[in-house]
Amino acid sequence: MEDIFHWCREGNSIQVRLWLDETEHDNNLGDDHGFSPLHWVAKEGHAKLVETLLQRGSRVNATNMGDDIPLHLAAAHGHRDVVQMLIKERSDVNAVNEHGNTPLHYACFWGYDMICEDLLNAGAQVGIANKDGHTPLEKAKPSLAKRLQDLVEKSGREVKVISFKEQSWQGLKTRSRDATLSRFKGISMGDLDLHTKLSVTPSGETWRGRWQKNDVVAKILAVRQCTPRISRDFNEEFPKLRIFSHPNILPIIGACNSPPNLVTISQFMPRLSLFSLLHGATGVVVDTSQAVSFALDVARGMAFLHSLERIIPTYHLNSHHVMIDDDLTARINMGDAKFSFQEKGRIYQPAWMSPETLQRKQADRNWEACDMWSFAILIWELTTREVPFAEWSPMECGNEIALEGLRVKIPPGTSTHMAKLISICMNEDPGKRPKLDMVVPILEKMRR
DSSP: OOOHHHHHHHTOHHHHHHHHTSTTOOTTEEOTTOOOHHHHHHHHTOHHHHHHHHHTTOOTTOBOTTOOOHHHHHHHTTOHHHHHHHHHTTOOTTOOOTTSOOHHHHHHHHTOHHHHHHHHHTTOOTTBOOTTSOOHHHHSOHHHHHHHHHHHHHHTOOOOOBOOOOOGGGOOSOBOEEGGGGTOSBOOGGGOEEEEEEEEETTEEEEEEEETTEEEEEEEEOOSOOOHHHHHHHHHHGGGGOOOSOTTEEOEEEEEEETTEEEEEEEOOTTOBHHHHHHSOOOOOOOHHHHHHHHHHHHHHHHHHHHSOOOSSBOOOSGGGEEEOTTSOEEEEGGGOBOTTSSTTOOOOGGGSOHHHHHSOGGGSOHHHHHHHHHHHHHHHHHHOOOTTTTSOHHHHHHHHHHSOOOOOOOTTOOHHHHHHHHHHTOSSGGGSOOHHHHHHHHHHHHO
């Protein structure tokens, strides 16, 4: 059967690119053995496709069932250009698979001299022992082992043998995603096992549960009366939120349309929302570098949404609606989008909203400019670690922002680059605010 994995193995760049252009396709899903598309193109040495998948957000350190990352496969098959590409994208050069082997073990065993040097220069350790107690140098031919030993000594690094330690039980590795997650649209209510209520908001109840052996979050929408028209609109609108093709978007997996219940289902994120991470007792330290990474993830996700045709369910950007994945990737939660039939005219979380969002009808707003203002408030929140306008009630806050000119204040000591970015993004004239795809390269420079 021809599918994305077959096209990746064959190097069929046209079919792969067409497949990636469909928003419902998840480029981090795995096949029956956990091989993601990036695993296959790295193994086969299709450098152009490796570059394409990395640009589209493929996870560079995702593991297959044998705990191999793409770098293991590229090193084992002698594809130096692919190895260099993966190293540039911060692939883990000391990643250990189920046999205890690192990419350097394979490069040494097969005698790929230049790949060995590339890995060493990127920080690969020559003292990591596999399950059999062998280090990479012990797997190499004597001449190569001597050369690598000299390189290590010249660099001043200490050669210390690190014994293999089984750690797979800790669940620290990022697996390729279960293909089940992007395969279904309509889901039966009877197939859901909802066990823990997470929250109740005016838009509905949010539950944690299990579906197809996956941890999921189900949102039961608050609808006064589920009429045939609302049921039809729900069926038309929820597929637009199944955006699997970008790493910074958390898609709706599927939905249950079982009147009176309308339910959207998303993947469960154990670190919960960005708001919880910043203001709750999560134990995660968000330093300046991590704050910039979160801002960059959000900017990339929102820029991608802006590149699509305007979707009907409305999404309002704020830290409650940004979820954090287990590898600290920020993802725009499509489960928080508002359907056309939900609470018309009502607005929640006004602290993150622009004055024109609070003053004008939806048809009269510049959607992208409104999102840019919300993004500026989110950057301020990441920079200060404070809740915007926490001392005001939502109603007071909305009135003050819309009518009295209430604005966040940039505290002394804030990075000049961050302060300038916040000011530019919060320009009072919506037409003078930059677009999010213009902000992405600025944040990329700041992250370096």
